[in-house]
Amino acid sequence: MRTVMIGLICLLAGSCAPVIYNIDRQTVMEADASGDWPEVEKRLQKVGQKPGTTFYAKSRKQPGKDENESVLNAEQTGK
Amino acid sequence: MKSLLRILVMGSLLGAAVGVQGKEAASQDTIVQRRLKELPQLVAPTKLTVGPDDNFQVDVDSNERLMTFTRRANLSTQLYFQNLNEVSEQKLLDDSADSRSAVISPDGKTLAFVYYKTNAQGDLCEMPVGSPGEVNCYKIGGAVESPSWWGRDRLLLVRRDNSEKAQLVVVNRQTRQQEVLEQGELWQPTVHASSGRVAFVKQDQEGVRLVLRAPTGTPQIVRLDLPGVSGFPEFSPDGEWLYFSHYFSDSNLDQKLDASDNSVIFRIKVSEVQGKQKLIPQQLTSSNENCSFPRVRREHLYMTCDFEGSLDVYRVPATGVVPADWDASRLANAHQTSRNYAQRILLVNHQYKLGVIKERNEYLRRMLSNFILRQDAVAGRYYLSQLLEGAAKDAQPRLRQLDIFLQALAEKRLQLTNQVTVEFRTKVQKWQAMVKSQPGATARLVSAFLFTLIDQPAPAIKTLGSVRATELREFDDYLLFAAIERLTGRGVTGERLASLYSPILVASRLSDEGKLFYAYQLLLTAQERLSAKERVALVNQLLTRVTSDKVLVPLLKSELVALQLIAEKKDAGKAQAYRELDKLMSETRANYFLRRTLSVRAFDNFLAHDEVQYLTYVATTWLKYTEKSDTEFAYARQIYVDKVLARAYFNWGEKKYRYASNNFYGSLSLTDDLESHYGYIRAMQMDGQSAEVNKVYESLRKREFVADNLGYVEVLLALSQGELTAKTADEALKSLHKIDSAYQSPMYQLLLGYLYLRQVELGREGLHFSPEMLAAAHKHLMLAYDLGRENHRIVASALSNLAALHSQVGNWGMARRFFELREPYGFVEPLEEVHHRWYLARAHFQLADGRAAAEQMAKLGKIAGADLQPAVEQQLGFYNLEGGDYVAAEKYLSQFVARPNLTAWNRVRAQLGLAYAQWKTWQNKKSKSASAERSKVLQTLTQVLAEADKLAPVPASGQQRIALEPLRLKILAGGLKAQLLTGADRAKALKEVAGHLESVGSKLTAVAMTTENWLVFRLKTELQLADLELSGGRKTAAQNYLDGAGSMIEELAQSVDYGFNSQLIDSLVTFWGLARLADYSGKSHKTVSKTTDKLLSKLAQLEDPSGMVGHHVKRLQAIRAATGR
Secondary structure (H helix, E strand, O other): OHHHHHHHHHHHHOOOOOOOOOOOHHHHHHHHHOOOOHHHHHHHHHHHOOOOOOOOOOOOOOOOOOHHHOOOOOOOOOO | OOOOOOOOOOOOOOOOOOOOOOOOOOOOOOHHHHHHHHOOOOOOOEEOOOOOOEEEEEEEOOOOOEEEEEEEEOOEEEEEEEEOOOOOOEEOOOOOOOEEEEEEOOOOOEEEEEEOOOOOOOEEEEEEOOOHHHOEEOOOOOEEEEEEEEOOOEEEEEEEOOOOOEEEEEEEOOOOOEEEEEEEEEEEEEEEOOOOEEEEEEEEOOEEEEEEEOOOOOOEEEOEOOOOEEEEEEEOOOOOEEEEEEEOOOOOOOOOOOOOOOEEEEEEEHHHOOOOOOEOOEEOOOOOOOEEEEEEOOOEEEEEEOOOOOOEEEEEEOOOOOOOOOOHHHHHHHHHOOOOHHHHHHHHHHHHHOOOOOOHHHHHHHHHHHHHHOOOHHHHHHHHHHHHHOOOHHHHHHHHHHHHHHHHHHHHHHOOOOOOOHHHHHHHHHHHHHHHOOOOHHHHHHHHHHHHHOOOHHHHHHHHHOOOHHHOOOOHHHHHHHHHHHHEOOOEOHHHHHHHHHHHHHOOOOOHHHHHHHHHHHHHHHHHHOOHHHHHHHHHHHHHHOOOOOOHHHHHHHHHHHHHHHHOOOHHHHHHHHHHHHHHHHHOOOOHHHHHHHHHHHHHHHHHOOOHHHHHHHHHHHHHOOOOOOOHHHHHHHHHHHHHHHHHHHHHHOOOHHHHHHHHHHHHHHHOOHHHHHHHHHHHHHOOOHHHHHHHHHHHHHOOOOOOHHHHHHHHHHHOOOOOOHHHHHHHHHHHHOOHHHOOOHHHHHHHHHHHHHHHHHHOEOOEOOHHHHHHHHHHHHHHHHHOOOOHHHHHHHHHHHHHHHHHOOOHHHHHHHHHHHHHHOOOOHHHHHHHHHHHHHHHHHOOOHHHHHHHHHHHHHHOOHHHHHHHHHHHHHHHHHHOOHHHHHHHHHHHHOOOOOOHHHHHHHHHHHHHHHHHHHHHOOOOOOHHHHHHHHHHHHHHHHHHOOOOOEOOOOOOOOOEOHHHHHHHHHHHHHHHOOHHHHHHHHHHHHHHHHHHHHHOOOOOOOHHHHHHHHHHHHHHHHHHHHHOOOHHHHHHHHHHHHHHHHHHHHHOOOOOOHHHHHHHHHHHHHHHHOOOOOHHHHHHHHHHHHHHHHHHOOOOOOOHHHHHHHHHHHHHHHHOO
């Protein structure tokens, strides 16, 4: 009876199905023959995740290229 | 080494996306926000969807609550809907078929759409909103396009048979009867239900045009006084207006106005469409924004635009981007302060529609001017032709000469290279002949321009030299400038340049605006091409030419002062120079064009020499001299903020955190923008002033300088308090989602995206992660990327996060794409670059590009500190192994395994890689006889096998993506070892591998092995053992192995469902070959016979266009025939 109940719950919830992952050749190859550097990766992950701006000291703007700072030519009005 | 396991698919990660709300500020406003809203400025479109996939074909219900759109991703189109007042976006149907063009019924309950489930041409289908199970389709007979609702009971659409001819069809939903309204080459119909008017696009002998069809009378062609082609008509809800998109300008400069150009949305009054009169419609969007497919509702105009990297849905007020309450004076103000010619074209249109520009001729001249200045010859020629039609006879020759200039400009654009072709030269000579004989400066200027097009600078310069300032007439200054621009850099510099510019600098007919523009261009060219000394000489020379000009003299003097400031080495000298500049700015502040040009030149000069302090001073002065009621104020304010932030970041770079915090504070107190808040908090933290931050914000809050954004600040402060956990990230996200008003801020989206990214990381368990968190992170980061596209500091962070996100979940193609987009921005700290190259290398490796991975790792090795070198060495060895450079792999891996203090797993795996590299290096040598090399490989493998025994399995959890299992190493090392041995040693090694494979059978998932691959591995081992026994003349022993192989073959055949599988066929071929040699008729003979028969019969049913199946079938049949079964 208990088994039937569990089966029923699984059927209704749809959540007892096993999660299946296919693992690709590269991932397995990495596991077989590469290395694990958890401390290095932990340090690096922090650096690569940014809550705000990257603090570049210099502007990338070029003289004459910023539209806000543009100078336009005059229109001809025929007057 | 080549693993037999296969294919991970992480699933469709971005399918279940969290939606995007397009929220304009709705909550309590701060003083700053109130001030910002009060600033007169053009409306910026609000983004409602987000890339990287294209989102288009929007429809919105009449209450503007529900939006539906089509998304194109992976070559498939799918329908989505989104509640505009909530954060939700859902796919409407499953992925099994394409769908598109959804329209919401007038009562908002039903969707009609084109569905490709059972018909490749598309069916017209409908379903209740949110009920994908209740799809109901019509039999239309032909391809279905562009459905739209005609009240509740009818649908209007285009039906197309195999020819290009189409029919405009009305479908009755009750009776399902179809009525044909129109036939021909037509597209994109729309209907206004209560008036019964229909509009559509039709092609006839005169071209592609809009047609308006009333319930009675003949259909009217909508004649428009516009260059280009119209499409996508749409009635306003009250039926008074007809909106449409129009390919208006040649934005891609291919000299054609077609669907590849930027589209603009216009509207005309339906009541004005009558007779053959041409109408000038009202322009609603700028051609810079490329918007199309209008959907108009009571409040807003919804549209699809493409100016931020992907097609997305945006909205603006139903009256367009120019505020509806702008009067003549405000339009003139906005026109004066425009930042680009596309903006001016939009505003000139509004000035005409409002009656500010009364004469059509003046309107045409202004439009022609702006199109020439945009270098859009195609649209320019349209307006020129209109001017010509009404021009007096004596004015026509000059206009025709101008037309030759535009034709030549267009033709030059079509040339694929800078080389002058014979054909092009002939055309130019023909045009030369047309203008040469004509009198006047215009003809000579066009002639000079034509010389520049065929690389003849000398006659061009000579001709230009003959032009006097007093001769210049309308448009001549453009021609002169166009010719000078083409000559610049071709030996024309310094004094010659000044002399060529001279007529347009001293011409009395030119306005201040025009003269300042040319002087600005000359100074900019000088900055790009001359030394400081030469520039001073040039400016002094110009001053002698324009002695009494009231705008050019101050501009040139200010240029000299700026050059002096830059040249000064001492602060006091710089300050003295700046005081002179400040005096000039003060004296000339009343002249808008001079103020703007003078300030921009100062920016250009100071920016190039990192004079950030003086950049800020000039920006402050600009802002100070600009009235808040002026449309210039929004630009001046943005420029000020930009310069203050530039100074803040500069000070940060110098590690002057106190100064940086002051700069950020100065900016945030003026703008309340999140970038300033973020910079301020970071700078205060770096300056050791964290404790002060709370007090400062309390004061700002009390003075109403900050309200909603305080939530953002609080989240930032919370994040700086220790390690982030899933719980704190969740709380931070809840707080952030309450700040509706910040939705359009890229900094807000960046922080949201960052928090979701951290949630993905914190929630990851091996290969498992939350697809919902991934989708949310991706969305918010893409929004940050799109909204912050002008700000490289935000873009760089958004791209870093996107790359990190997709690396986290093994979405390697996306990860590589974002890393590659990120790279050109450069890195602030070495560790940032280390992160970038480390994970980019992994992405390359995962995408099977070992060489690129090794290249990245080699670059990383040059910047990484000593502590990272062991990791770099090991990764270099590994990636070179994948890249096929076995010599390099052997070098790095042997260095690595010689290092002390390595973890056992890292050492053993590196040894396995080393053995493989050694083996391949040996194999690749021309002489393979060296037994020393073989012994070296065997020795390394023996070490691997011995050390693998001591390893403990590592389960997959947290950041460990898949489990580490010593047995896998033993199988791989054992298999490799067996290949190096012969005779009894080989048999022993193979038996050991067979034993390991046997024991791994009960935990295949744990060792990431599929049943199919496990069986193949076992079969190969078993058949190799049989072969070995046969080679030794031991038939009975070989027969025993064949006995064992039978059941494995049967299992393998079942696991691949007797499909085409080369491993299975190879195994059968080998089995039958060995069976023949071993005279085998044992217990597996019958089983394998049955399996072979069943397989052959299945294979016979397969389609085999390449002949591959047939080839293998023949192999199998031949070997069976040879066994004499």
